[in-house]
Amino acid sequence: MSTQQHRATPVSLPPESAISGAYATTNLADAYSIELPPGASTNPELLARFIFSQQAPWVSSLMAVRDTVVGRFGLKTAKQLALLGAESTTGRVGIFRIYGTSPTEVILGEDDKHLDFRLSVLCSNQSSAGGKRHLTLSTVVHCHNRLGRLYILVIAPFHRLVVQSNLRRAARIGWPMATEA
Template sequence: MSIEHPHVTPVPLPSESAIANVYASVNLADAYSIELPADASTHPELLARFIFAHQAPWISSLMAVRDAAVAGFGLKTAKHLASLEAQSGTGRLSIFRVYSTSPTEVVFGEDDKHLDFRISVLCSGGPSPGAQRHLTMSTVVHCNNRLGRLYLFLIAPFHRLVVQSSLRSAARSGWPSATKG
């Protein structure tokens, strides 16, 4: 089911999320929620893969700029992360390592010398008729040094735009149905 003007809402980091307390100190924590149609899947990994597969083209361009800028600092690039996925063939979601899965949540992310981060795709809401169901995409970041703090300062505004755009784009594309996941 496609939604023409999906509404993405900033929300507090869900306390039930596995990433809520993953780091002793956090330099960024945000969460965005979108309502899922009644017929949409609530399989979190399927939905996360769908989100990455339906991102706006400008996000790839932005990642290319990011990669060109950070390569000289010895940070992981999307190309490097994609090669890890190709080598392992499992345990990755898009270019990111999968840390945990459950019936309601998938947690993925990366650790690098400048910062570590985790992203959660959490499905909530009941199967009862009329119950609202939501997908919440949350991010937590722990900076390891000054380079990480500078990097985060520079990319945080883009991060927020990318997450919100990705959720809207997936909703406009039409979430996978419950029969697929």
């Protein structure tokens, strides 16, 4: 597998993504794309489940710190969201609620009193001119108040590191094959 298939590249928010117009105003919008190898699945929900189940241990540690801080402000913690996922037979990918699916995209996210966010896992089912297919993970956030804006200010640099790490780690482990969809 080429090094290129392990590189998560910052890209513009894909205009074909359902989250590109999710909010009238956004306080954070970013997208990262990674090359999918030949034969890899392009089932966006399968890939989302794979990405979020393969996170690096340091991400869990970071989430534990986050939970300790945000819990004091009455915000939803990852532990609370994971319990929702465990109780649900459908409708969640890890800690994220599923807001929509299509053959090429799954929209995940959560709403809370400080902000709402949507996360898109968008797959190119068709090979590009160079014969390469890509997965793009995009995030948009709409803050409701000062707490939300402060939260994003603090979290944004970590968010970007986590997204890129998740994509690189999934690529290194090896994407699910199309036969697994």
